[in-house]
Amino acid sequence: MDRLDDILTYRHPDVTAEFLKDKGVKGRDLGLLYLKEITKAFSSILYENITKIIAAAEGDGISRLRLPEVLYSDHIRFGTGGTCFSMTYFLVSILCDLGFSAYPVLADRPLVPNSHAACIVLIGGRRYLIDPAFMIDEPLLISEERSVYHLAHNSFLIGRKRDVEIDGAQLEYLRGFRGSCIPYWEREEGCYVVATLRPRLKVRYLFSCEPANDFKFLSCWLDSFDWPGMKNISIARPLKDGYMYIRGDLLRIEGGFGRRQERIKDDWVSVIRSVIGLDRRLVERCLEITRRRRYA
Template sequence: MNALPTIHTDPHFVMTDQATLAAFFRHAGIDVAQESRATIINKLCAAFANMPYENLTKIIKSDAVISAGSAKRLPNEVIRDYLEYGTGGTCFSLTAAFIALFNACGIEAHPILADRHYGVDTHCALVFPQNAGLLLLDPGYLIHHPIPLPTLAPQTVTHGFNTLELVPQDAGQKVELFTIVNTSRKSRLTYKVSPVDGPTFGRAWERSFAWEMMTYPVLTKQSHGVQQYLQGNLLRIRDNTRTTKHQLTPDQEYDFISRTLGIHPAIIKQAFSIVREK
């Protein structure tokens, strides 16, 4: 692992709003002073599993500011909006917030970047040390339960609606992620295991504002082994045996985001208005 501070001071990974932090701990049932490290991690993971992956807040913030640098939703904003509006974020904002909460609990965690087929450093996740190894969490890919990163042999993990296979490369310096559904095995991304610093993470984050996904809604969440994934007006519902597709009308789309994902109607209206204008 690169030499990085045990507890981050970079603003990408710090919760400075103590009132919001305390409110989140109450919401998640976390008592930092009394509970064990393992219990705190379990409760943080459970709380993040309830946060949707969504780009509505990213669309709104990007439309309100001039530069990508100022459009980043840092941990204070992500957690505050989650508590008030039921929103989440995309991979960079969720990962940064996750690290900030680990940080606030005195637990070491670091960001890593990942490459996808359409670009270098187009995804991110976080790792934290345990038993001389590294555990992976990836809220942007709905990996909310820690997975040991393999260094020698591939590892397969059941993920409810699919199976994940992690294949180490370059003596464990990289790990390729495959998904397996029935007989279909697909490469999704490749994690670069060495942690990055705040400025490097921030530059990758800023580049994400130019992606095509900023022109239509993308939301996903999993519950009880089922993933619901909305891209534009196409809803995919996946379990471990099949995927069903549904074309939604505008009213159905609005209803799905509000009722199923729990996002406040004001957020939906504002984001959809911006998308229509663009």
């Protein structure tokens, strides 16, 4: 599969069948309960950019895209996963293969338009948001009312932009940083806000419920391999009542029990191996690439 129109069919039935069998997901009517079972099983796939950093260094063009066949094979072999674009693509493919009405959306993170991807599913005339990258592993109803959802590892707010109140300091940040020309918070009224509520309200991104244009989605996915964030390792894993997050040399564990944060001072490979369980060779290769990029 190497042609653009093939990639954008979102059809990978063999991988979908393997995923369902491995995760013990049984077929049933295309309703909300079945969707929840699928998304809960999908949440076992790790958010990480280690494999993406390696793919960016060793490939070019569409060969860098980690499509479901590669992503899921690596997940089984090494315990890896993907980032927002590859995970959204895989999830949409699974749902479309099963007959759900699902599609990807592009979202604006602070200062960076079209820098995030998530999945929307239509059931009974209602729209539900699922976001593997932000560990939204339950379908959250997108309604006209401001809604708060309490998941095990965080609480999320979804609402129309006009209905979300934030403090002045964050508003200035959202409007632009150091003279940025990106009017992040000036998007049209049709936008929805996704914010986390622990330990305080923090806007994560804006999105429209319109399906992402196929070629725009692919273009943003390809562009993401060259973004500044690819210079540092990012890993996120849900815990029973919180989450664990690694960004560069920062390790943060947060949840109902409080918050612990520390710097990884020595032997990153052993730390990541011990707390996440990833293959040592992959971590070593990724660290070699990121060090070279930072000092290039």
